[in-house]
Amino acid sequence: MDLLVAGGGPAGLATALHAARAGLETTVLERRAGTVDKACGEGLMPGAVAALAALGVHPPGRDLRGIRYVAGARRADAAFRAGPGRGVRRTVLHTALCEAALAAGVAIEQHTVRRVAQDGDGVVVDGIRAGHLVAADGLHSPVRHALGLHRPCRTRPRHGLRRHYALAPWGDRVEVHWARDAEAYVTPVAGGLVGVAVLTTVRRPYDEHLAAFPGLRERLAGARPAGPVRGAGPLRQTAGARTAGRVLLVGDAAGYVDALTGEGVALALAQAPAAVRAIIAGDPGAYEREWHRLTRRYRRLTRALLGTAGVPWTRAALVPAAQRLPWLFSAAVDALARPVGESA
Structure with a gap:
């Protein structure tokens, strides 16, 4: 076999799809059976929508026209100049990618990766031999840890919580509501469904977090929760390298x-073809260099925003500043909407 992929989320399935279309015999190993769900904001940036379309994948959802920041009575709006994004239920995205991968000849097996070994000619994963392994097994990537590539983070950990509500969307933007200790991200994902994700450093129940957003809570009053609260974190994860011999890390695992x-899926969709190109060229190290290029804008912008949001007085000034300087807010949103790796 040419390629094994550990992990059947968007990063793994996109990698497998690119590999199969490039003529590589590919198998995906995913520990969970059936459709895979995950706690995420579910808003695809325009660049992610374009990357999926290039693969022939068009998951149904709700068009997103921009981003709105909200803090109490203050709000700031910026439209996507690169075309619409899309709010897509994570399970719908998974199904669309699975169908495309299977149609391309990818084998998908339920299997938990336990042991990885490699030599100069290939890798062996639990007795299965292949030319290369792509680890796309998520934030807490067991493969990253097993290969000694994980690096501890010393920043205060942030976690995410998400719940869906059976409620007609009230807009065509991702709304980001700001409070002292958390942000709430509201994403329309279907005609009668919105997702509300909370990111925070404070550990408390989901409903207690919503109490910090009275305007949002009023919007949700009387709406029926459409599913359980799902959590993820700590979000910050660091790898010492993206490659180790014939193993490459893609997506959150990297x-x-x-x-x-909100760029997680877009980043994964950009890394997937880069990893496949490096494998075909016989130069995994090329992927390491390309990963740094592809993620540079995301890493710089996200760290800058986190630094600003981590200081109480600058956090409180974010939405007023975006309101007073709409051109600056629009430029930042435009940068987020561009395809991953494109120069600003």
Whole structure:
């Protein structure tokens, strides 16, 4: 076999799809059966929508026209100049990518990766031999840890919580509501469904976090929760390198700063073809260099926003500043909307 992919989320399935279309015999190993769900904001940036379309994948959802920041009575709006993004239920995205991968000849097996070994000619994963392994097994990537590539983070950990509500969307933007200790991200994902994700450093129940957003809580009053609260974190994850011999890390497994900018899926969709190109060229090190280029803008912008949001007085000034300087807010949103790796 040419390629094994550990992890059947968007990063793994996109990698497998690119590999199969490049002529590589590819198998995806995913520990969870059926459709995979995950706690995420579910808002695809315009660059992610374009990357999926290039793969022939068009998951149904709700068009997103921009981003709105909200803090009490203050709000700031900026439209996407690169075309619409899309609010897509994570399970819908997974199904669309699975169908495309299977149609391309990818084998998908339920399997928990336990042991990885490699030599000069290939890798062996639990007795299965392949030319290369792509680890796309998420934030807490067991493969990253097993290969000694994980690096501890010394920043205060942030976590995410998400719940859906059976409620007609009230707008065509991702709304980011700001409070002292958390942000709430509201994403329309279907005609009668919105997702509300909370990112915070404070550990408390989901409903207690919503109490910090009275305007949002009023919007949600009487709406029926459409599913359980799902959590993820710590969000910040660091890898010492993205490659180790014939193993390449893709998506969250390769390192992650924060979900603040909503670029997670877009980053994974950009890294997937880069990893496949490096494998075909026989130069995994090329992927390491390309990963740094592809993620540079995301890492810089997200760290800058986190630094600003981490100081109480600058955090409180974020939305007023965006309101007073709409051109600056629009420029930042435009940067987020561009395809990953494109120069600003």
